[in-house]
Amino acid sequence: MVTLRMRVNGVTRSLELEPWVSLLDALRERLGLTGTKKGCDQGACGACTVLVDGERINSCLALAVQYEDRDITTIEGVTHPIQQAFIEHDGFQCGYCTSGQICSAIGMLAEHGAGMPSAVTEPGASGLSEAEIRERMSGNLCRCGAYNGIVDAIKEVAR
């Protein structure tokens, strides 16, 4: 057993857990923060995306013990205009990938704002085109196929 502290949604939480517990399972099963979803547990679907010190990660591929004293934001701690934009543009159907899409979009906007390029960034280009959004969000799968609405929601808040 390892004892560690992390800040989750602005609140310092103390956890006692085995070193092999993933950050995702720690959030869901130990802290009761079930807004973060498990879709594959293999880093392939993005449903478990959370923000760590503002950067997006797949929490299923992270061990909780690596995040001592870090600042974790889950969907329960998100208050952002993109949530309303998702509703207005119908950027979801079943809602299961939505937490991950929203956290990922917030992280993605910060990455783009900091000048990080993607595979489709043209030299000298700075805007966030639809192609850029689609490329940068491709780690978050949506089986209901709400991609058009998600892109529209992100476009609206990026404006």
Add this chain to the structure above:
Amino acid sequence: MSTTTTETKSPPRERAVGRGIDRVDGPEKTTGKARFAAEFPYPDLAYAALVHATVARGRITGIDVKAAEAVTGVLSVLTHLNAPVLKPAPARSMLDLSTMVSATSVNYLNTDEVHWDGQPVAVVVAESLEAAQRGAGLVEVTYQEFPAVVDFAAEEANAKPQPNSMLGAGSAKKGDAEAALAVAPVSVDLRFTTPPHNHNAIEPHATTAVWDGDRLTVHEGSQAISWMRKHLAYRFGIPERNVRMTSPYVGGGFGGKGSVWPGTILTALAARATGRAVRMMLTREGVYRTVGGRTPSIQRVALGAGQDGRLTALIQTSVTRTGKVGGNSESVAEAARHLYDAENILIQQNLVEMDLLPNTFMRAPGVAIGTFALEAAIDELAGELGVDPIELRMRNEPARSPLDGKRFAHRMLREAYALGAERFGWAERTPEPGSMRDGRWLVGMGVATAYHSSVQFTANVTVRLSADGTVVVRCGFQEMGMGGATVQAQIAADELGVPFEAVRVEYGDSDLPTGPMAGGSAQTASIAASLLSACEKLKGSVLALARRSGDSPLRGQRLAAVEARDGGLYRRDRPGAGESYEAILSRAGRPSVEAAIGSESGLGALAGQVRFMAKFINDQRRWVKAASGAQFCEVRVDPDTGEVRVSRWLGVFDVGRVINAKTAASQLRGGIVMGIGMALSEETLVDPRNGRVMNPGLGDYHIPVHADVPPIDILYLDEPDPTMPLGLIGIGEVSITGVAGAIANAVHHATGKRVRDLPITLDKLL
């Protein structure tokens, strides 16, 4: 005497039906508050994990659980040697539709027999998720292995004619299609193959189960809570009323959560054996090993035509598979029965039974893969004739169903193609393959017809109107992203003349009135039919209260003479004369009025089933009912790598009246996205030597991602179907049909290459 006549001065309120209203569960889903099956907290919760068989057919000769039991936190290892006794699954019967939810006939952990690679042979229950999974990895099982039939391609010659059932005839015939084909001036005779597919809802199947004496509560991501409740009660030998299943949110289903798969039963079994609340979320691999997917298919489509393009022969045959222990035959050639006015038609659907996890319904079962072959073949015939593929379809558009002369309840394919061609810019397409380019990309445009038959189930519904003008609709239906609660609230709001915001819809709980299953694109229409009746009954009861009062301006009025609007009932002949619900109910001293449709008693439910069957059969005799549409796509193909990108999409749909333009568009887009995956990347690989799925994960089974999906335009014809409640036709499945055909046709237009084996991966284009 005081007057209760109310003059309404505000302008007529906009109706809720037809508007693109935001879905009511949006705030919960965008804040993480929506609670899915694996998220119900219990203080003594334990976790379960499955051990899967590693042979396709055999007998367990030994199970060593010592190492698993030694793991700290492991509570119990359940195997066929110590598991509680379960009743075998009931035989399937059309007289009791709930029996259709048996996914397999295997009595899990009550038998030493293995019927597919991946069948659960043990369940480990532990204090933590990690301990359960660690324990599962340590269970050692030995088998006596038997020969197994697992290679689908090798079984083609052993296929047997599919039996006829209510769900679809196995074969059909008009004239002599083979003879007509042999003498046709122009013909194509083609073989198509499609691989198995998996639903891959992002929420893996999950169950939380807890027993209280002989009462069982199950939280499950389910497309059929009432049928599953009955199934579980039967298996555990308890009365149906002792089982409660809740499913407030379902993280995607697509058919994969419409049956009782092993995980559900075994979680309830583990909870019973350990006396603990037990949660089991399948691993992604576990979903592939224990939840069936779409059958693969081998198809022949042969078309014969005169020089004028009129079809003289249409042949579609199919071979699909089921498991020896379950599965469903699929109507692969369903669309061929209704789409083209051929003089001679032959349909023959055959089946092989295999030692594999049974297949199950996946979005537009049969039709999704059948329309790929049919619509690609029509395109090839158009090429042979030198006729535009839309024009060829229009020349063969039937006035009545070509096979049996039945009337179409609704048929607007001409309008769909005309509108689509104009909006998509079809006239700009140059017919010659390889003739359109954008820079280095080869550009292709393709079309295909979408078609999906429409059915309805029974639905019990209650509606309660309170004196404050609020309304509660109750029905145990399922919501997995279709927007069910939103559209039913829209319908109730208009029927009762109250604001949309005044209506709350309760669903997803088997304690509610028995709802229909979410399947066959039937849920919305099924509930709507009962909801309309319930609202009518409710208005009758309210009017009866008003009529009893000498003060009421509604005194002596018949229901047909009044309308519900502005939160009350008003006379049609004197628009100002009427009363608010509040006024009527408070004068009568009633806090609320309720109306119910459907019976929950055994006899009443049976009568409901009989009525359903009678209507089903009668409808089938009189009408061909379907949703349909025209799919237009544009692809770009890299001439050097063969990479295919879908760059534009337009779907024009005839789905009757559209209740919510926003959620309907999303659902229709979703089917197209899944169709893009089916066309270009999705394939479950089954090892032909041992029947094991080789790519059981989202890293190896490629569903479309953001970058694969272009803007998808959706247009509705929005003409009510006169035979459906409110004129609406279900939209859950129609939009995946035709998609793979449209893409294959566009790829041919871009490259000159015909790929008749899905998915169209780049190796097939090089």
